Amino acid sequence: MKLNHPKILLLITVVAMFIGFSQSAAAGVEVKFVEPDKxxxxxxxxxxxxxxxxxxxxxxxxLFQELAKDYVGEKENLSIEVTNIDLAGYIDYMRGDGNRDIRIVRNTDIYKLYFRFESKNEAGATTKQGEKKIREFLTHRPSRLIKNSHGSTVNYFEDDIKKWFKEEFAAN
Incomplete structure (x- = not known):
C-alpha cells in the first residue's frame, strides 16, 4: 500500500495537534514570581x-503542578502569583572549607510562602480567587523529609500546599 504525501502530512498534522492539545490541557498550572528581588x-x-x-x-x-493533578481539572487553569518567599534557615557566608556560603537549617526555623491565586474554567470565567499566606515552623516536618529532598529547594512546602489545595478545591 502506497501513501502519497498529502495523506502523510495530514496524519502528521493531526497527531501533532492532538499532542499539543493534550499537553496544554495537562499544564493547567502557571506559577509567576512577582518582584522576586524583593x-x-x-x-x-x-x-x-x-x-x-x-x-x-x-x-x-x-510542586504546584504535581499537587494540582488531584484538584484542578484538565479544562481549568490555575494561576499562582508568588509575592514573597522566605526559605527555611539562613545563609552563613564564608563557612567551612573553601569559605563557601551554606544554608543553615534548624528545625526551629520558620519558612514562608505568600501567593495570590485565580482559577478559571474552560470558558475563561473566574471560579475561585484569593490569597494565601503560609508561615510555619520546620518542627512539624519529619527530618527525613528535609534530608531526602532530592535536590528540591521547596520540599518542606509540600504538606502546606497540599492542605491548601484540599481546602480550596476539594469541593469542586
Missing part, C-alpha cells in the same frame, strides 16, 4: 540571586 529570603548557597530565583521558581512550579 522576596525576604530566596538565596541558595552557591548560586547568584538570579540563578537562585530561577531554581526556586522551577521547583515551586513543579
Amino acid at each position: 522576596f525576604r529570603d530566596i538565596d541558595l548557597s552557591g548560586f547568584s540571586k538570579k540563578r537562585s530565583i530561577e531554581h526556586v521558581q522551577k521547583d515551586l512550579t513543579k
